Amino acid sequence: xxxxxxxxxxxxxxxxxxxxxxxxxxxxxxxxxxxxxxxxxxxxxxxxxxxxxxxxxxxxxxxxxxxxxxxxxxxxxxxxxxxxxxxxxxxxxxxxxxxxxxxxxxxxxxxxxxxxxxxxxxxxxxxxxxxxxxxxxxxxxxxxxxxxxxxxxxxxxxxxxxxxxxxxxxxxxxxxxxxxxxxxxxxxxxxxxxxxxxxxxxxxxxxxxxxxxxxxxxxxxxxxxxxxxxxxxxxxxxxxxxxxxxxxxxxxxxxxxxxxxxxxxxxxxxxxxxxxxxxxxxxxxxxxxxxxxxxxxxxxxxxxxxxxxxxxxxxxxxxxxxxxxxxxxxxxxxxxxxxxxxxxxxxxxxxxxxxxxxxxxxxxxxxxxxxxxxxxxxxxxxxxxxxxxxxxxxxxxxxxxxxxxxxxxxxxxxxxxxxxxxxxxxxxxxxxxxxxxxxxxxxxxxxxxxxxxxxxxxxxxxxxxxxxxxxxxxxxxxxxxxxxxxxxxxxxxxxxxxxxxxxxxxxxxxxxxxxxxxxxxxxxxxxxxxxxxxxxxxxxxxxxxxxxxxxxxxxxxxxxxxxxxxxxxxxxxxxxxxxxxxxxxxxxxxxxxxxxxxxxxxxxxxxxxxxx
Amino acid sequence: xxxxxxxxxxxxxxxxxxxxxxxxxxxxxxxxxxxxxxxxxxxxxxxxxxxxxxxxxxxxxxxxxxxxxxxxxxxxxxxxxxxxxxxxxxxxxxxxxxxxxxxxxxxxxxxxxxxxxxxxxxxxxxxxxxxxxxxxxxxxxxxxxxxxxxxxxxxxxxxxxxxxxxxxxxxxxxxxxxxxxxxxxxxxxxxxxxxxxxxxxxxxxxxxxxxxxxxxxxxxxxxxxxxxxxxxxxxxxxxxxxxxxxxxxxxxxxxxxxxxxxxxxxxxxxxxxxxxxxxxxxxxxxxxxxxxxxxxxxxxxxxxxxxxxxxxxxxxxxxxxxxxxxxxxxxxxxxx
Numbered sequence: 001x002x003x004x005x006x007x008x009x010x011x012x013x014x015x016x017x018x019x020x021x022x023x024x025x026x027x028x029x030x031x032x033x034x035x036x037x038x039x040x041x042x043x044x045x046x047x048x049x050x051x052x053x054x055x056x057x058x059x060x061x062x063x064x065x066x067x068x069x070x071x072x073x074x075x076x077x078x079x080x081x082x083x084x085x086x087x088x089x090x091x092x093x094x095x096x097x098x099x100x101x102x103x104x105x106x107x108x109x110x111x112x113x114x115x116x117x118x119x120x121x122x123x124x125x126x127x128x129x130x131x132x133x134x135x136x137x138x139x140x141x142x143x144x145x146x147x148x149x150x151x152x153x154x155x156x157x158x159x160x161x162x163x164x165x166x167x168x169x170x171x172x173x174x175x176x177x178x179x180x181x182x183x184x185x186x187x188x189x190x191x192x193x194x195x196x197x198x199x200x201x202x203x204x205x206x207x208x209x210x211x212x213x214x215x216x217x218x219x220x221x222x223x224x225x226x227x228x229x230x231x232x233x234x235x236x237x238x239x240x241x242x243x244x245x246x247x248x249x250x251x252x253x254x255x256x257x258x259x260x261x262x263x264x265x266x267x268x269x270x271x272x273x274x275x276x277x278x279x280x281x282x283x284x285x286x287x288x289x290x291x292x293x294x295x296x297x298x299x300x301x302x303x304x305x306x307x308x309x310x311x312x313x314x315x316x317x318x319x320x321x322x323x324x325x326x327x328x329x330x331x332x333x334x335x336x337x338x339x340x341x342x343x344x345x346x347x348x349x350x351x352x353x354x355x356x357x358x359x360x361x362x363x364x365x366x367x368x369x370x371x372x373x374x375x376x377x378x379x380x381x382x383x384x385x386x387x388x389x390x391x392x393x394x395x396x397x398x399x400x401x402x403x404x405x406x407x408x409x410x411x412x413x414x415x416x417x418x419x420x421x422x423x424x425x426x427x428x429x430x431x432x433x434x435x436x437x438x439x440x441x442x443x444x445x446x447x448x449x450x451x452x453x454x455x456x457x458x459x460x461x462x463x464x465x466x467x468x469x470x471x472x473x474x475x476x477x478x479x480x481x482x483x484x485x486x487x488x489x490x491x492x493x494x495x496x497x498x499x500x501x502x503x504x505x506x507x508x509x510x511x512x513x514x515x516x517x518x519x520x521x522x523x524x525x526x527x528x529x530x531x532x533x534x535x536x537x538x539x540x541x542x543x544x545x546x547x548x549x550x551x552x553x554x555x556x557x558x559x560x561x562x563x564x565x566x567x568x569x570x571x572x573x574x575x576x577x578x579x580x581x582x583x584x585x586x587x588x589x590x591x592x593x594x595x596x597x598x599x600x601x602x603x604x605x606x607x608x609x610x611x612x
Numbered sequence: 613x614x615x616x617x618x619x620x621x622x623x624x625x626x627x628x629x630x631x632x633x634x635x636x637x638x639x640x641x642x643x644x645x646x647x648x649x650x651x652x653x654x655x656x657x658x659x660x661x662x663x664x665x666x667x668x669x670x671x672x673x674x675x676x677x678x679x680x681x682x683x684x685x686x687x688x689x690x691x692x693x694x695x696x697x698x699x700x701x702x703x704x705x706x707x708x709x710x711x712x713x714x715x716x717x718x719x720x721x722x723x724x725x726x727x728x729x730x731x732x733x734x735x736x737x738x739x740x741x742x743x744x745x746x747x748x749x750x751x752x753x754x755x756x757x758x759x760x761x762x763x764x765x766x767x768x769x770x771x772x773x774x775x776x777x778x779x780x781x782x783x784x785x786x787x788x789x790x791x792x793x794x795x796x797x798x799x800x801x802x803x804x805x806x807x808x809x810x811x812x813x814x815x816x817x818x819x820x821x822x823x824x825x826x827x828x829x830x831x832x833x834x835x836x837x838x839x840x841x842x843x844x845x846x847x848x849x850x851x852x853x854x855x856x857x858x859x860x861x862x863x864x865x866x867x868x869x870x871x872x873x874x875x876x877x878x879x880x881x882x883x884x885x886x887x888x889x890x891x892x893x894x895x896x897x898x899x900x901x902x903x904x905x906x907x908x909x910x911x912x913x914x915x916x917x918x919x920x921x922x923x924x925x926x927x928x929x930x931x932x933x934x935x936x937x938x939x940x941x942x943x944x945x946x947x948x
Contacts, residue, residue: 037799039798045907045911047711221799223798223899224712225899225903225904225907226794226798226897226899227794227798227799229798229799245799247798247799249793249794249798249897250897251793251897252894252897252903252906252907253894253895253897255779255782255895256782256792256793256895256896256897259782259783259786259792260792260793262786263786263789263792265791265792265793407910435912436912437912
């Protein structure tokens with residue numbers, strides 16, 4: 001009964017093989033009547049379920065599933081019924097009357113009425129009042145939501161009866177119909193103070209699951225860093241999407257995410273890399289959709305240069321002719337090709353082409369022409385010295401610091417290309433990355449007690465369905481808030497207020513066109529490109545995917561939750577039994593090891609038989 | 613004496629841990645970007661008042677060191693960040709996470725700890741069994757076919773980085789229908805504990821294979837060379853001449869001696885395994901300490917990073933301590 005070393009080692013190997021075989025599941029993890037689950041993957045991680053903390057796209061997506069907006073975004077971003085089913089406006093355009101749908105219920109069964117809408121909107125007004133009263137301002141958490149109401153000039157809100165909401169605005173405008181502000185359940189939220197809701201206090205309101213809302217799906221389970229799971233809201237007033245549950249998954253690695261889509265473990269992905277996108281276009285049962293981004297990436301100048309109090313390195317930065325000349329030395333097409341892998345659109349106007357109704361390509365477009373750039377710089381009085389370096393009005397060599405936040409690592413490629421181009425103009429470039437927190441500090445102007453210590457920064461903006469928010473960042477009034485270029489133009493500011501209140505579309509278009517031209521000519525920003533949104537989804541489980549907007553949009557992660565409600569069930573059979581390949585794999589491994597062990601044992605007896 | 617050996621080892625380990633705790637404090641205060649900006653990430657329009665409030669709440673306005681040198685001269689500041697940090701750490705309080713609002717760092721670490729322990733614990737066990745077995749056999753039958761094949765495969769696996777191995781296995785696993793991400797199917801409900809265990813093991817298969825394959829190579833190679841070396845010793849020739857069976861020689865004489873370098877390797881490896889943890893966990897979306905580190909790095913969640921750093925450094929120190937003590941057990945010569 002002697003077992004050779006070989007046999008014993010083979011037995012050890014077989015044990016390991018059996019450990020692996022044992023790992024194959026012999027029980028199915030879910031019961032027979034499975035809920036139909038829509039799984040969507042993204043590379044962004046959700047921070048908090050309190051919608052006021054929303055900063056990233058995923059944050060917005062999360063709260064529009066839970067909560068209705070007063071007015072929803074329709075298939076082409078036009079106003080559509082939301083919490084309110086219809087609305088009228090007074091003749092002077094200042095008073096809006098919204099009819100709140102009858103018989104609506106919150107997901108916990110409590111009736112939903114105009115009082116909930118009134119309470120939610122009043123929060124924004126109270127925050128604004130606190131902001132005016134305090135020296136430094138008061139904002140609800142991240143402060144991205146209440147501007148939707150304040151920019152629309154909302155001054156008062158009342159609920160004369162449970163089905164009517166009256167909103168008064170201080171100037172006539174249409175922005176109230178595009179307000180990305182959730183209607184919250186008063187009976188849940190009014191238990192908390194405004195400081196809790198704004199997440200200022202020691203006990204911030206985190207809004208943990210189960211969440212109560214009137215949206216189509218309610219958050220039921222949240223594993224930070226992994227996934228958030230929604231279940232269907234049984235009391236939802238709108239169309240029923242095919243999915244009973246929706247799970248949004250966070251992936252650290254884009255490859256893993258795309259693999260998961262290919263194997264059907266995930267039904268939708270956002271944030272595909274350009275190389276993967278090409279490969280996905282030819283996959284069976286998968287549709288790869290390239291959406292136009294509602295935003296851009298820009299070269300932002302510190303237009304105050306080295307003026308008193310500002311930390312720019314040269315006065316040249318204050319000169320629009322200088323900035324515009326530099327614009328001739330930027331090959332936007334090359335940037336799209338190199339940085340974005342070909343998926344994007346070369347930039348020009350500060351209003352992205354996504355806004356089909358408002359975008360106008362500026363006149364006198366700057367082509368990529370180094371010679372012309374040099375000529376313009378000579379003309380503007382920036383002479384070269386003996387070494388070929390350009391000098392500014394004070395006779396100093398112009399060396400521009402170009403930086404970008406570490407959260408946008410792709411700009412490194414842009415910076416390298418820019419450096420190469422501008423060197424040909426005799427302008428030195430010092431390119432380096434800055435940690436995001438530090439960069440935000442450096443960008444603060446003197447009015448916010450900041451150093452404004454930068455020359456050029458590369459960053460980006462994402463807009464709303466209405467172009468007002470993007471136009472806003474270049475306003476004089478926004479210096480100390482959203483303006484990182486500190487640019488100031490009276491006519492631009494004037495036009496901003498006009499277009500915001502203008503109800504005649506043709507007139508508004510003309511005003512916005514003029515704004516785009518001014519911004520293009522003076523170039524506080526040089527727009528590099530408009531990114532593409534690369535998404536992909538499977539067609540063998542869900543059908544009815546509808547791009548929003550129809551031209552150049554994506555089915556999910558758009559505006560509002562409509563994309564989820566139009567999905568239909570596309571599964572024909574019960575699907576492949578995924579247990580079988582697994583068990584076969586495990587058994588195969590075990591069998592292989594056992595066979596190996598037997599073969600090894602049988603092939604050669606140990607040469608030295610030790611029995612004496 | 614056995615006792616003094618143990619005490620000395622414990623002393624060295626203790627001193628190292630103290631040094632790590634101190635270094636941890638300094639390191640994270642050297643990071644660029646003020647913590648308050650990070651706490652308010654992405655929010656462009658923050659009032660100076662609010663920034664001050666945050667600084668107060670997180671104790672960032674206190675003096676950093678116990679000795680303060682300023683216009684008023686040199687003085688001792690009892691209420692300083694360093695003392696607070698040391699006393700808190702000693703009590704196991706690592707502070708609050710910046711990112712996971714309201715959650716204590718030790719809770720966050722605890723949640724992410726056991727998936728990593730599961731994956732790497734099991735991975736080490738499998739790698740040790742397979743690696744030592746393969747290495748011992750290769751060494752014993754040096755020059756044979758198993759030796760050649762085994763060596764080649766071991767070298768290949770040793771040289772391949774974890775994430776590359778992971779991605780290759782990901783493709784294979786996806787092709788045969790294994791789950792490729794996460795620890796459990798997101799949002800699934802289980803009728804019983806076996807179903808849950810079944811789902812867990814299905815998800816564990818690929819990451820476990822990656823980790824074990826990644827480790828097996830080095831254990832096999834080291835074991836093999838150590839066996840080869842041991843076999844050339846005189847006492848083995850004597851044992852053979854005495855007529856002892858091959859198996860007995862291997863088990864009772866060669867193996868214990870050959871195990872010594874391997875034990876050291878296993879302990880040293882723990883540090884690298886932790887580095888590998890990051891890449892394997894990221895590839896498979898395994899919710900362990902590796903993924904936590906990557907997320908915390910990206911979000912600059914300094915308290916969590918401090919906690920992770922401390923935890924991992926202490927683990928490495930303890931692992932080395934364990935190796936030293938095991939060494940003492942195995943090799944009588946070391947105990948004195």
